[in-house]
Amino acid sequence: MNILIIFASYLLGSLPTGFLIGKYLKNIDLRTIGSGSTGATNVLRNVGKWPALFVFIIDVGKGLIAVKIAQYYTDQGLIEVIAGISAISGHIWPIWLRGKGGKAVATGLGMFLALSWKVGLASLGIFLIVLTKTKFVSLSSISAAILLPIFMFFYLGKFMHSYFYISLIVALLVIWKHRTNITRLLKGEESKINQNQ
DSSP: OOHHHHHHHHHHTTOOOHHHHHHHOOOOOOOGGGTTTSSSHHHHHTOOHHHHHHHHHHHHHHHHHHHHHHHHHOOOEEEEEEEHHHHHHHHSOOGGGTTOOOSHHHHHHHHHHHHOOOHHHHHHHHHHHHHHHOHHHHHHHHHHHHHHHHHHHHHHSSSHHHHHHHHHHHHHHHHHTTTHHHHHHHTOOOOOTOOOO
16 A cells, blocks of 8 residues: 555656646746756746735645645555655656656645645745745745755754654755756846746
């Protein structure tokens, strides 16, 4: 059963929501324009606001549902964590798109909302605060990722827990996926949310 949960979580995460929306509404391949990501930000820049909101909600749902399924069928925290990371892996490296997907921010948020809604909402709050102040989606995502393990530590009260370990792994993964954005931020070349790339 555990193997089935993990495999199903990957397939759920790999649902290429942004790619399908781009193809259906604008007949474009998001992997070849803008940031090359199939996530909500690239949808926003190249398709529109409401499609981007739809993609964001679905991508959050992928991480949340994967963990909730694991929680329903098992009481093993490790399986919950692996299910969540499998959904994130599917989102970043979807089998349907030859491994070129999104940057895991929305799906990661869904995962942590399911593991701890307090940590998930705290991270979302940081994202929105930084976005409001700077208009940089990338900086907002990176800031939320950096603080995620800190929030999880305060929630758990200890380091030695699978939830803390996975929060650290996801934070590093999100930062790594934004490495080109970090370079552009340092050079002053990163686009704001109201600008085209």
